[in-house]
Amino acid sequence: MRILLALLGLFVSLQSAAWAQDFPSKNVTIVVPFAPGGASDIMARAVGQKLSEKWKQPVIIDNRPGASTTTGTAHAATQPPDGYTMLLAPLPFVIMPNVYKNLKYDVLKDFRAASVIAYYPLVTVVNAASPIKDLKGLFDHIRANPGAAYASVGPGSSPHLLSAFMSKEENLNTVHVPYRSGGQVMADLITGRVLFYSGPSTEVLPQIQSGKLKPIAVLSETRMKQLSNVPTSVEQGFKKFVGSSWSSIQVPAKTPQAVIDKINADVGAVVKDPSFRDKLEEQGAQFLSVTAPQAQEFIVKESKLWEPMVKASGIEPPNN
Numbered sequence: 010m011r012i013l014l015a016l017l018g019l020f021v022s023l024q025s026a027a028w029a030q031d032f033p034s035k036n037v038t039i040v041v042p043f044a045p046g047g048a049s050d051i052m053a054r055a056v057g058q059k060l061s062e063k064w065k066q067p068v069i070i071d072n073r074p075g076a077s078t079t080t081g082t083a084h085a086a087t088q089p090p091d092g093y094t095m096l097l098a099p100l101p102f103v104i105m106p107n108v109y110k111n112l113k114y115d116v117l118k119d120f121r122a123a124s125v126i127a128y129y130p131l132v133t134v135v136n137a138a139s140p141i142k143d144l145k146g147l148f149d150h151i152r153a154n155p156g157a158a159y160a161s162v163g164p165g166s167s168p169h170l171l172s173a174f175m176s177k178e179e180n181l182n183t184v185h186v187p188y189r190s191g192g193q194v195m196a197d198l199i200t201g202r203v204l205f206y207s208g209p210s211t212e213v214l215p216q217i218q219s220g221k222l223k224p225i226a227v228l229s230e231t232r233m234k235q236l237s238n239v240p241t242s243v244e245q246g247f248k249k250f251v252g253s254s255w256s257s258i259q260v261p262a263k264t265p266q267a268v269i270d271k272i273n274a275d276v277g278a279v280v281k282d283p284s285f286r287d288k289l290e291e292q293g294a295q296f297l298s299v300t301a302p303q304a305q306e307f308i309v310k311e312s313k314l315w316e317p318m319v320k321a322s323g324i325e326p327p328n329n
Contacts, residue, residue: 029267032092036067039258040088041097042081044074048211052256053097056126059279077165077326079105079112086114090263092272095123098259100167103312107319108165109326117312120259122304123269124276127294128255129209130229131171132236134222136201144226144245147205148179155182160194160206163187165324168194168208170315171228171252173322175207178249198222209254210235210293228252235293252318253295257308266301273301 037060041053050072057068073081078101088094096102098120106116114120135141141150151157159176161169164187176183186203188194191212197203199221206213207228214235216222224239228251232241242250258276260269279285280296299307 029265029271032268032271033064033066035093036069037064037092038069038071038094039097040071040073040081040085040094042073042075042078042085042099042101045070045072049097049099049256052126055285056097056258056276056279059282059285060275063275063278077101077105077108079109082116083113085259086119086261088261090261090265092260092264092268094261095272096120096259098257100254100311100315101165102257102259103308104165104167104170104315104319106312107316108324117309119262121262121264121269121301122257122308123260123272123301124258124280125297125299125304125307126256126258126276126280127289127296128253129211129293130227130233130253130295131167131207132210132213132217132224132233132239132293133205133207133226133228133242134198134213134217134224135205136198137221137223138201139204139223141205141223141225143240144242144247144250147225148175148181151181151183151204156184157182157205158184158186158203160198160203160208161185161187162191162194162208163189165319165322167252167254168206169324170318170322171207171250172205174318175250177321195222207252211254214293226250233293233295234290252314255311257304259308269301273304 039053039057041050043049053070057070061068073084085094085096102116106112141147159172169185194206195216198206213222217224224236226242226245227233227236227239228242230243230251
C-alpha cells in the first residue's frame with residue numbers, strides 16, 4: 010500500500026509538472042473586483058499585457074465590482090482550479106472577511122497566493138506648515154486639542170482603519186472625516202481643514218515632493234527608498250502601527266502547485282522588467298521577491314494584522 014501511494018504521489022507530481030510546462034495553452038482571465046479605471050484595474054492590465062507577451066496567449070481583464078470587492082472575489086473562488094482564472098487581490102481581500110460575516114468564500118481556504126506584485130506603505134502626513142514632526146508629536150497635539158480630524162477615502166479603507174486603530178490604542182479623541190477620493194483628501198490636508206492622513210505612498214508622495222505635505226512617519230518596519238530620511242513607526246517606538254496597500258495574484262486553492270509556481274515565476278519576471286518596475290517605483294511602490302509559499306505567508310500575516318484594526322474602527326457592512 011505504501012508503495013502504491015508513493016507511486017500515485019509521483020504520478021500526480023509528474024502530471025502536475027507536465028501540466029505546468031504546457032500552461033497556458035489558451036486565454037487566461039484576471040478577475041478585478043473593481044470597475045475599470047481604478048488603481049487595481051490599471052495594475053491588472055499592466056501585468057496582463059506583460060504576461061500576454063510572455064505567454065503568447067490573450068490575458069483578459071474581467072471587471073466584477075460590487076460589495077466592497079466581495080462580488081468579484083466570490084466569483085473567482087468558484088472558478089476551475091487550473092490557473093486559467095486568477096484574481097487581482099488588493100488589501101480589501103483580507104479586510105472584508107472581518108466586515109462581512111456571511112461571505113461565501115474563505116480567503117485562506119479557498120485561495121492560494123501565487124504572487125505579491127507590489128506594496129505601498131502607508132505614510133502619515135500633515136500640512137507642510139504644521140509644527141508636528143513625528144507620531145509622538147501628533148498624539149500629544151491631539152491630546153491637547155481633542156476632536157482633531159483625520160481623513161480617509163471612505164469607511165473601511167486602510168487610512169480609516171489604521172487611524173482608528175491609532176486613536177483607540179493611544180486613547181485619542183479624534184473625528185473621522187471620510188472623503189470620496191484621494192484628491193479631495195489632499196485638498197483639505199493642504200488647506201489644514203483636517204489634521205492628518207495615513208495614506209498609501211502612491212497618493213501622498215507627489216504632495217510630499219512638491220512641499221505641500223510633510224511626512225511624519227512611514228508606517229512600516231523598514232524605510233522607504235523614496236523617503237529614506239523619514240523614520241518608520243517602528244523606529245519611533247510604535248510597533249503596532251504598520252500597514253500598507255498592496256496587490257497580489259490569487260488562484261483557487263486546488264490549483265496544482267506546479268502551475269502556481271509557474272505563475273509566480275512569470276509574474277516575478279514581469280515585476281523585474283524595468284519598463285514595468287520603474288514607473289511603479291516613482292509612485293512609491295516597494296517590491297517583494299517571494300516564492301508562492303512566501304506570498305501565502307504574507308497574506309496570512311496581513312489577515313492577522315488587519316483584523317484588530319477592523320474591530321477598532323467599529324465598521325459594519327452597509328446592510329447591517
